[in-house]
């Protein structure tokens with residue numbers, strides 16, 4: 626299959642231009658005619674109505690594994706998010722949004738295109754495969770210096786959508802954020818707050834506007850330490866036998 630030709634060189638080439646493109650400010654993006662909104666036009670609903678094929682999803686995931694790693698854990702430093710265990714609806718929505726240009730991700734964009742991985746069915750298939758991977762027991766966490774403050778902010782502001790333990794909600798497209806790498810959480814949160822992640826939920830954007838930098842780091846440090854249930858967690862050092 627074509628996707629097997631993804632090389633380290635092509636990944637590095639894609640990463641090389643990422644910082645420049647990611648630096649674009651939201652006002653400039655709006656001036657470009659790029660749209661904002663949580664539930665924009667995309668392949669999302671079509672993909673969610675298809676019956677997924679996990680074996681095909683495994684084949685598609687090979688291209689993803691170059692960055693998100695064969696076990697789906699991403700990197701502890703947050704360059705690449707953990708995808709393992711994420712809700713199927715969230716993976717479908719984010720992937721469809723990235724493909725449709727509703728969420729900027731210049732690093733990944735070329736590898737998400739239909740010419741690389743196939744059409745809407747491939748989105749359904751790979752999301753099913755990823756959602757079934759178990760999560761890392763050792764994600765990247767914050768400094769741990771302000772956790773009480775973080776816990777209080779979380780209870781008051783985040784539980785109603787992301788759940789008491791950061792488990793999210795598959796039916797509502799609310800992501801699982803427990804055990805996600807701290808640096809990735811911080812990056813996404815700041816982009817959501819600033820309007821740079823154009824597909825963000827408007828109620829969340831509103832909710833977090835008064836957060837100071839201190840609040841932000843405290844709440845996300847707390848989130849990074851929330852643990853998924855044991856049955857969703859892989860043993861330490863687990864290697865995905867599908868990619869050996």
Ligand code: HEC
Pocket residue numbers: 636639685686688689690691692693704705706708715716719720729730732733736737742751800812
């Ligand atoms: C060249 C590296 C690269 C490849 C290949 C890649 N991704 Fe990504 N992906 C990223 C990066 C970097 C991010 C985080 C972008 C950001 O910080 O906004 C990301 C983010 C995501 C997200 C959003 C996660 C979230 O929590 O919102 C999903 C879903 C995703 N990727 C799925 C995939 C799938 C499925 C594939 C294979 C078809 C894939 N990616 C291939 C680099 C890659």
Ligand code: HEC
Pocket residue numbers: 718778779782783784785786787798799800801802810811813814824825826828829832833844845848
């Ligand atoms: C009104 C519901 C709502 C509230 C309240 C809310 N969020 Fe979110 N959050 C969402 C949704 C929905 C998304 C995914 C947005 C999208 O589809 O692009 C999200 C995305 C995120 C992400 C990015 C996750 C990823 O995988 O990329 C982080 C981090 C996050 N929220 C943290 C928080 C924290 C911390 C709080 C509390 C301070 C909070 N959210 C409050 C609904 C909410």
